[in-house]
Amino acid sequence: MDSLWTRGYSRLGILLEQRECEEIRALYAQPELFRSRIDMARYRFGRGEYQYFYYPLPAQIDELRRELYSQLVSTAREWTAALSRRQEYPEDLSCFLEQCAAAGQVRPTPLLLHYQAGDFNCLHQDLYGEIFFPFQVIVCLSKPEVEFQGGELLLVERRPRAQSVGHSIRLEQGEAIAITTRYRPVRGTRGYHRTNFRHGVSPVLSGERYTLGIIFHDAN
Numbered sequence: 001m002d003s004l005w006t007r008g009y010s011r012l013g014i015l016l017e018q019r020e021c022e023e024i025r026a027l028y029a030q031p032e033l034f035r036s037r038i039d040m041a042r043y044r045f046g047r048g049e050y051q052y053f054y055y056p057l058p059a060q061i062d063e064l065r066r067e068l069y070s071q072l073v074s075t076a077r078e079w080t081a082a083l084s085r086r087q088e089y090p091e092d093l094s095c096f097l098e099q100c101a102a103a104g105q106v107r108p109t110p111l112l113l114h115y116q117a118g119d120f121n122c123l124h125q126d127l128y129g130e131i132f133f134p135f136q137v138i139v140c141l142s143k144p145e146v147e148f149q150g151g152e153l154l155l156v157e158r159r160p161r162a163q164s165v166g167h168s169i170r171l172e173q174g175e176a177i178a179i180t181t182r183y184r185p186v187r188g189t190r191g192y193h194r195t196n197f198r199h200g201v202s203p204v205l206s207g208e209r210y211t212l213g214i215i216f217h218d219a220n
């Protein structure tokens with residue numbers, strides 16, 4: 001997870017096979033699985049749509065969320081220590097979700113996003129209350145160049161007293177990436193400071209792009 005420290009994101013490799021990607025994106029057409037559907041244009045978040053799952057999450061997504069949390073939790077603790085934050089991140093996701101619930105954050109945040117030609121997602125952060133996990137994971141469910149063109153993941157790091165740095169990231173089908181939800185600790189001459197991050201998606205030029213977003217903190 002070194003590149004989380006140095007760049008604010010880490011490619012996790014191909015986590016889902018094509019068939020699994022197709023199964024998950026087929027869930028998009030089952031409204032009973034989702035607690036809400038957001039039309040991004042309506043809120044001026046961009047253009048396109050996403051839906052947040054209900055609990056219980058589909059088994060495969062629940063499993064993935066738990067496993068990814070375990071992989072990321074030690075880096076989350078290191079970041080907390082580097083930035084002298086008070087937040088504790090327990091060993092497993094269930095305990096972390098209990099902390100969220102105690103702070104009134106009880107609604108599930110994993111989501112499916114659907115972009116068509118002309119759709120995009122403005123730069124933002126996915127924070128839903130006081131408690132947050134410092135990383136989130138995005139899995140691309142469509143095949144770039146074959147099923148869609150454009151639609152790259154964007155990450156922008158705003159550095160203090162300096163101009164921002166942009167990363168444009170093309171994901172393969174089934175490929176996952178962990179990104180920082182909020183900031184990155186950067187070592188300076190007097191200890192660590194933080195640089196702020198936002199993420200988004202560049203306009204899809206043609207075709208359809210589905211992604212799975214795995215956010216670990218729940219929403220209030």
Ligand SMILES: [Fe+2]
Nearest residue numbers: 124125126199
């Ligand atoms: Fe997001």
